[in-house]
Amino acid sequence: MESIRHTKILVNGINMHVAEIAGDGAAVLFLHGFPELWYTWRHQMLYLSSLGYRTIAPDLRGYGETDAPPSAADYSVLHIVGDLVSLLDALGLDQVFLVGHDWGAYIAWYVCLLRPDRIKALVNMSVVFSPRNPMRKPIESMRAMFGNDYYICRFQQPGEAEEELARVDTALVIKKFLTSRKPGLLRVPKEVGFGGNPNSKITLPSWLSEDDVNYYATSFNRTGFTGGLNYYRAMDLSWELTAPWTGVQIKVPVKFMVGDLDLTYNTPGVKDFIHKGGFNKHVPFLQELVIMEGVAHYINQEKPKEVNQHIYDFIKKF
Known part of the structure; x- marks a missing residue:
């Protein structure tokens, strides 16, 4: 980990924290999800370097040591994609391989939709591309x-979810998110709250250490x-702003990976979309589809060696 260099770079009007390991080869840009940080990609960064x-793995807007504008209106996909294009410009990179997970995957789809000229190929995890429905807002x-x-x-x-999460120790919140293996829809009644039982005891799996949890918890x-x-x-604002791209396909080479226990894969309609032609229709350059058995949502941390190999096997072709 001492080989990872940390810098702050001014991008798109905000200061972005960027973790990076230098290399003479092509650049790989990693986009993390919620509730994560650049740190989620530590295994992949070390392996590929x-x-x-x-x-290159930034803390995205709103996370970690990167600036967090207070208004939700400053978090549309156009803002986030703008941050990343500005980051590539600041780093002097015309093109990169892109790797995303969870919200990072959602953003990665939009990077490829809006600026395919900047992406050599995409490896995306957990969150499948969701074509814009022109008739109804997502929420x-x-x-x-x-x-x-x-x-x-x-x-x-x-403020509502924040208040519920604040009732529980942050380390326990992180453990609950990262270790969840319930593939069904995540419903959280108000009487239960996002924090759940503050006295819960969670045994960490072999792939997640107390030091890892504390890194996240300290930041959050x-x-x-x-x-x-x-x-x-x-999300609704992004829907409004991306109306001009309704029906546009993802036109970069893609590898998609998801665990069969991932709550996103088990969301009603997603399996049919992936396996019955919808995904290929909207992502016509989908080259590889990997369903990892017995793996839940945080795939790149749960199965780092396998994920590392999958990423390398794909990007080395370009």
């Missing part, structure tokens, strides 16, 4: 399909969760 790649659709207790719907009210203790939650709160 050992093969000569230049590996309205989720309320109709999954109810008001669906976690994304519950995240919408500013300092920043709170609002920055990450604002991505969910800007």
